[in-house]
Amino acid sequence: MYSRIATRFKVGVAAFAAAGSLFAAPVSADEIKVGLLSQYSGTYSWWGQEYDRGVELFMSETGGKVGNHTITVIKRDEGGANPQRARQLAQELVVRDKVQYLTGGVFTPTVMGTADVVDQTKTPYIFINGATSSMTNKTPYFARVGYTSWTYCVPLMKWAFEKGAREAVSVTADYAPGTDIANAFDETFTELGGKIKENIKVPLGTTDFSTYLQRVADSGVKHVFMFMPVGPMSAGFIKAFQDRGLGKAGVTLYAGAETQESDLPAIGDSAQGIITALHYSPYLETPENKAFVAKYKAKFGADAIPSLASMGAYDAMQVIAHMIKATNGKKDGDAAMEAIKGYSWTSPRGPVTIDPKTREITQNVYIREVRKTPDGLLGNVPIHTYENVVEPWHAKNSK
Numbered sequence: 443m444y445s446r447i448a449t450r451f452k453v454g455v456a457a458f459a460a461a462g463s464l465f466a467a468p469v470s471a472d473e474i475k476v477g478l479l480s481q482y483s484g485t486y487s488w489w490g491q492e493y494d495r496g497v498e499l500f501m502s503e504t505g506g507k508v509g510n511h512t513i514t515v516i517k518r519d520e521g522g523a524n525p526q527r528a529r530q531l532a533q534e535l536v537v538r539d540k541v542q543y544l545t546g547g548v549f550t551p552t553v554m555g556t557a558d559v560v561d562q563t564k565t566p567y568i569f570i571n572g573a574t575s576s577m578t579n580k581t582p583y584f585a586r587v588g589y590t591s592w593t594y595c596v597p598l599m600k601w602a603f604e605k606g607a608r609e610a611v612s613v614t615a616d617y618a619p620g621t622d623i624a625n626a627f628d629e630t631f632t633e634l635g636g637k638i639k640e641n642i643k644v645p646l647g648t649t650d651f652s653t654y655l656q657r658v659a660d661s662g663v664k665h666v667f668m669f670m671p672v673g674p675m676s677a678g679f680i681k682a683f684q685d686r687g688l689g690k691a692g693v694t695l696y697a698g699a700e701t702q703e704s705d706l707p708a709i710g711d712s713a714q715g716i717i718t719a720l721h722y723s724p725y726l727e728t729p730e731n732k733a734f735v736a737k738y739k740a741k742f743g744a745d746a747i748p749s750l751a752s753m754g755a756y757d758a759m760q761v762i763a764h765m766i767k768a769t770n771g772k773k774d775g776d777a778a779m780e781a782i783k784g785y786s787w788t789s790p791r792g793p794v795t796i797d798p799k800t801r802e803i804t805q806n807v808y809i810r811e812v813r814k815t816p817d818g819l820l821g822n823v824p825i826h827t828y829e830n831v832v833e834p835w836h837a838k839n840s841k
């Protein structure tokens with residue numbers, strides 16, 4: 443098992459002030475504890491596997507050390523999109539296990555569920571996934587190394603418009619990130635001069651997409667923008683879209699992370715030609731990414747392919763290492779967060795910087811096309827780069 447299920451350990455919010463000494467209690471000078479929250483059971487356990495792999499790569503490269511400090515990672519299972527459980531686990535990790543940093547996070551609700559714990563204990567949380575743009579506004583101790591809906595949506599809309607799209611339908615999962623991306627699709631495409639004729643909302647966990655695809659067909663549009671959580675729902679929708687013959691009928695499907703390499707075998711060759719936008723592809727032709735892919739395959743098998751999740755976990759550990767170095771291992775959430783504002787490094791995804799104002803990551807966004815790769819597999823091959831994309835939602839709403 444990737445982790446044991448934590449025992450119940452309740453600490454009310456009001457108790458935090460009274461128990462302040464617990465948060466300041468030092469761990470041994472040479473040990474820094476990091477809490478990793480992810481999905482290790484159920485439908486989305488792929489995230490746990492990939493986060494573990496990214497962390498393991500970082501630990502093997504560094505020997506698990508930053509200077510004289512040794513990193514210990516403590517893993518916990520979020521158990522689905524359960525904010526109450528995520529909050530409980532964050533409390534346990536900070537109060538009982540004395541972690542100095544949190545990382546991981548798969549869903550917006552689970553990351554947001556930890557916000558009061560993170561805020562009141564001044565524990566930096568470098569979260570990897572969760573695409574709702576407003577998340578970093580919740581507490582100054584949140585920083586994101588993944589991407590927001592708007593980060594990939596704006597370049598994707600530009601690409602689609604430049605390629606002739608003028609009317610479209612969006613199909614989005616019916617939860618907070620889906621609402622965020624539906625707004626991003628609508629606002630961006632409208633500003634460019636296009637029109638979203640309808641936003642079709644699909645409940646989480648849907649397996650039969652026939653009703654929704656009939657609405658797509660009835661709309662008469664030739665361009666569809668989709669958003670679903672990575673995993674079975676994404677693969678199911680894309681496969682149903684192609685099986686229904688919409689692609690063959692000339693309807694272009696645009697997406698983000700939904701064509702993850704791990705899901706493409708389940709979709710099959712009909713996925714070829716789907717256009718996506720994202721901040722990473724394992725097929726990036728850069729020295730840093732080639733080295734990352736080679737190390738990943740050497741450690742996890744020749745057929746293993748790194749993902750946005752393993753790459754994100756690897757980068758999250760880089761950020762935490764920078765915090766540890768800047769604070770010389772001391773527990774000081776304010777100093778740690780200050781240290782990463784404006785921090786830049788070269789990631790497997792390309793050059794990146796933590797925006798000092800928003801704690802969002804500035805990064806390249808790649809337009810990718812699902813193609814057969816030289817190794818005979820389906821993959822998201824970059825065909826265009828939008829360089830140094832500053833998180834658009836914050837830029838738009840800070841004016």
